[in-house]
Each structure stands twice: as structure tokens, then as C-alpha cells.
């Protein structure tokens with residue numbers, strides 16, 4: 367099927383030598399009729415198994431890639447500087463391996479166009495694969511760079527939010543402190559100026575305000591500390607059997623003063639039995655203080671907040687419902703995000719840091735529970751918290 371260079375006419379042999387066709391390159395001599403008149407021993411490697419006769423076959427029947435380019439190829443026979451190349455042709459070799467080939471046709475000698483073309487096949491599979499893997503790596507790098515840019519943007523957004531949060535937290539802490547200082551000064555002067563005529567109801571009301579503000583301060587500080595622990599992966603729960611029923615009743619009592627001061631009514635429908643859950647007593651109080659506090663805060667004069675507790679076979683179901691300002695539907699999915707405050711909350715006089723519900727959700731989930739919210743704008747909001755019961759063994 368193939369012949370050696372020594373069978374060729376001397377002119378062609380000389381031309382092949384002149385063109386430095388090296389051993390690794392399969393080659394063929396193609397006549398002016400585009401027929402293969404001679405090919406190197408390894409030429410057949412890149413052709414299908416059933417190619418019986420190579421020499422004598424039309425180049426275009428073995429390499430369909432050249433169909434249609436015949437006129438251009440003929441022009442090459444007279445042009446010493448041109449060649450026709452098709453790069454990275456994909457071929458499955460006889461051993462089923464996939465190869466990338468560079469095909470090239472060059473006229474042998476412009477002075478003797480009757481000698482035809484030299485056709486070379488260069489196996490560039492290795493280079494092709496390297497290129498492919500380089501392209502892949504470059505794409506992966508691009509992707510990683512894009513992800514990094516996104517993470518960086520998110521980090522700087524969080525950083526900005528943290529700065530805003532710190533200034534709001536500082537303001538939030540200063541507000542109750544100012545009230546406490548004011549009332550302490552009033553009480554002190556009442557006691558100094560005329561201790562005999564002190565109006566005890568008034569005295570008790572001032573003390574009550576101080577207590578409410580102190581509770582509020584306590585809540586802000588607990589949230590800040592809680593965030594610090596969550597961010598540093600240091601949230602530790604001290605889980606013991608807790609009676610959620612008595613916790614909600616105590617919390618309802620504790621927050622009555624805050625509700626009264628804000629002219630809201632706070633009511634509670636506890637379960638008619640104890641509801642024991644594995645929990646961290648202090649953290650459960652923190653959850654309640656935030657959710658009930660919000661029901662009081664995001665409400666109007668005369669507003670109502672109601673707490674209720676019931677059970678299913680496996681869960682304690684706690685709801686906190688208010689008839690306050692409500693939350694717009696498009697903002698509901700975001701309210702558990704860190705530092706998030708609804709647009710109306712940001713515009714309102716109600717101060718906040720957007721920290722409470724993020725901490726509440728983290729704490730509820732740390733107790734293996736769930737929290738859901740339903741709300742209608744200007745109508746009110748209900749938070750439902752489900753916490754697993756302590757199952758009797």
C-alpha cells in the first residue's frame with residue numbers, strides 16, 4: 367500500500383529532503399489531480415480502518431476537510447510562499463484514540479507545478495490537550511476570580527453594615543442610658559429635697575421606667591454578645607430540661623412594664639400543663655424578649671401583643687401575634703438576615719439594629735427548632751416557633 371522514498375522519482379525525493387519532512391510527521395505526495403501517489407508508512411494511522419487503498423485515492427475522499435478548496439490548492443502550485451493548512455482536525459485513530467491533527471498542503475516547486483503537493487499530517491494531540499487543559503484552568507481561574515470578587519463585595523458590604531450597626535448600637539445603648547440617668551436624677555432630688563412628701567406611686571412609676579430601660583439595655587447587650595459568639599463559632603448552649611410554659615409566663619410578666627410604658631396590651635395564653643423541652647433557659651428568654659419586644663415596638667398606641675403556647679406530639683408550638691404595622695410581603699423573606707431592617711422601619715422613629723431576628727433564628731435552629739412568620743401590612747404579624755419536646759424514654 368505504501369512505498370518508501372527510494373521508490374520515488376529523484377525530483378520528488380529531492381523535494382522531500384529539501385522540505386525537511388521529519389520522521390514524526392506522516393506525509394504524502396499528492397498529484398496535480400489531487401490523488402495520493404505516495405505516502406509514508408505511518409500515514410494510514412489517521413485514516414479509518416476500512417481504508418483499503420491509500421495510494422491512488424483522491425485526497426478529498428480521505429480528507430473531506432479539503433472538499434471545495436481545490437481551486438485554491440491549484441493556485442498554490444505556482445506560489446512559493448503560500449500553503450494551505452487546517453489546524454486541530456479531530457480524528458479517531460485506528461486504535462480508537464482521539465487525535466488533534468494539523469493538515470498542511472504545500473506546492474513542491476513553483477517552477478515545476480507538475481510535481482504536485484506535499485501533504486503533511488502533524489499529530490498535535492499533546493499540544494492540543496495541553497491547550498485544552500490550559501483553557502480549562504484559565505476558565506476555572508476566571509470563575510474563581512469572579513467568585514472572589516463577589517465574596518469581596520459581600521465582605522465589604524458586611525463591613526459597611528457593621529459600621530452602621532455599631533453606630534446604631536451605640537445610639538441604642540445611649541437612649542435607655544439617658545432615660546435611666548434622667549430618672550435617677552429626679553429620684554435623687556425627690557429624696558433629697560422633700561423625702562417626707564414623696565408620692566410613692568410616682569416614685570414606683572419612675573423606678574419601673576428605670577427597670578424597663580435596664581431590661582432593654584440588657585437585651586441589646588445580649589444580642590451584641592450573641593452575635594459575637596455566632597460570628598466566632600462560639601455559640602454554646604447549656605441544654606437542660608426547661609419548662610417553656612413557665613418561661614413564657616415569666617417573660618410575659620417581665621415585659622408587662624415595657625408594654626404598659628408603650629401603651630400596648632400584652633396577654634398570654636399558656637398551655638394548661640408544663641411543656642418540657644431541652645433548652646438553654648437564658649437563650650430561650652432571649653428569643654422571647656426579641657420577638658415580644660418587636661411586637662411591642664412595631665405597633666401603635668393601644669396595640670396588642672399576644673403570646674400562646676400549645677403542643678403537638680413532638681413539638682412545643684409558640685406563637686407571638688401582634689396587630690401592629692406589619693411587614694410588606696416582598697420584605698418578609700429578608701427579615702431574618704443580619705442587620706436587615708424593613709424600609710418602613712428605617713424611615714420610622716422606631717430604633718433598631720437589625721440584629722434581633724438574626725439571633726432569634728440562629729438560637730431557634732441551635733435548639734433544632736424552626737421559626738416562621740406571617741404578616742399583613744397595617745394589620746399585624748405572627749411569629750410561630752416550633753421547638754422539639756423532651757421525649758420521654
Ligand code: ADP
Nearest residue numbers: 660661664707708711718719720721722723747
Ligand atoms: P430591629 O433591631 O430592627 O428591630 P430585628 O432583627 O429584630 O431588628 O427585626 C428586623 C426587622 O424586621 C425590623 O427592623 C422590622 O422592620 C421587622 N420586624 C420585626 N418584627 C416585626 C413585627 N412584629 N412587626 C413589624 N415588623 C417587624
